[in-house]
């Protein structure tokens with residue numbers, strides 16, 4: 378990809394000149410060292426007990442060092458929420474158990490196979506950008522732990538390097554080039570068959586840790602490059618909601634005025650209602666006079682700020698994680714409260730096969746049952762969320778889990794699980810294809826069903842890693858092919 382400096386257009390420069398970029402005081406407690414050395418703020422010290430710290434300290438420098446797997450980080454706002462919430466503590470609190478079993482993939486989903494330029498994953502009509510490699514706080518179950526902890530990843534060509542961040546010039550050059558070839562070829566790329574790259578997800582890490590001027594530079598450059606819709610993935614509503622202040626909202630207003638045709642979606646990440654609802658001394662959620670649930674003031678203001686702008690769509694998506702939100706009641710409350718506030722419930726995810734995934738992932742069938750149970754009693758519009766599991770082939774829905782045998786079909790004595798492909802990173806027509814496997818209540822990843830596939834038109838169990846350069850699929854050894 379061509380190097381050199383990115384030169385904004387006049388329109389871009391005019392928009393960027395209006396951006397106010399204040400510094401945000403998140404009051405971050407970084408790492409375990411402040412706890413080990415008794416230097417954490419007085420009221421935060423007790424977040425870890427002496428026994429917990431001794432157990433974590435004993436792992437320091439060993440292969441089971443929890444901070445080497447995933448850096449530890451927390452904001453004061455989140456600490457205050459977590460003080461009275463075990464599920465929230467489990468989101469950010471390191472435990473020795475998380476490195477008991479380090480099995481898992483260093484590059485879940487072989488993301489780097491889809492990176493035509495550093496920091497950009499191109500998946501059919503959509504691109505995902507690694508815009509930054511940290512967040513205001515760190516979830517222990519994060520599936521970008523290899524980016525956040527800056528691990529060396531083996532690429533498909535055998536080279537080994539840390540995942541790099543996206544650069545505006547490289548990414549916009551690539552988008553323009555791809556889209557010009559597609560346009561000149563009647564709507565499809567002559568080699569890959571892909572359509573226009575029309576949507577970009579700004580991700581990381583959390584792009585909301587970047588200053589406004591950097592976010593503004595990205596979104597205006599993407600708009601100039603012909604992107605029709607931009608998404609920004611963030612957990613900042615939970616970690617530091619004051620980030621969604623007037624300076625940010627004014628920038629977004631100016632962006633919309635400058636580029637009215639560009640759609641914008643905020644993909645937020647709440648795992649549990651304790652992240653935004655107020656609880657009374659008895660642990661019950663407080664209500665407003667009309668019976669609706671009461672939000673924390675900072676989070677309510679942040680949410681009202683974005684939802685008041687009808688052109689900013691807000692959607693929540695979150696994994697279902699052991700000890701955090703494997704709880705139908707919590708998920709029911711969350712879906713209901715979010716929908717009322719104008720937030721769509723997009724996906725719940727089964728945890729991915731990250732390093733140490735067995736410490737965090739809920740069995741697939743259990744996750745489906747939890748979500749299904751949580752949606753009982755909710756209205757149709759509150760239950761748009763589906764349970765997704767990310768196969769190496771693309772996003773796949775866990776569509777159904779049954780309990781009864783299918784007459785005449787061997788292997789279905791305990792019922793079946795049906796996967797359905799929602800989107801394939803390479804090829805649109807795969808959508809809707811299904812795979813049926815016999816039940817395995819302990820299954821946590823696709824390979825746990827490897828010996829019980831009944832029907833697989835989706836090709837989930839006959840999958841080769843994609844070779845971008847040759848534009849063909851090459852066969853992988855069995856244990857990799859079914860890795861998900």
Ligand code: SF4
Pocket residue numbers: 511512514515516518519520521581582583611612646
């Ligand atoms: S906010 Fe998202 S990217 Fe950041 S640590 Fe949590 S899961 Fe990972």
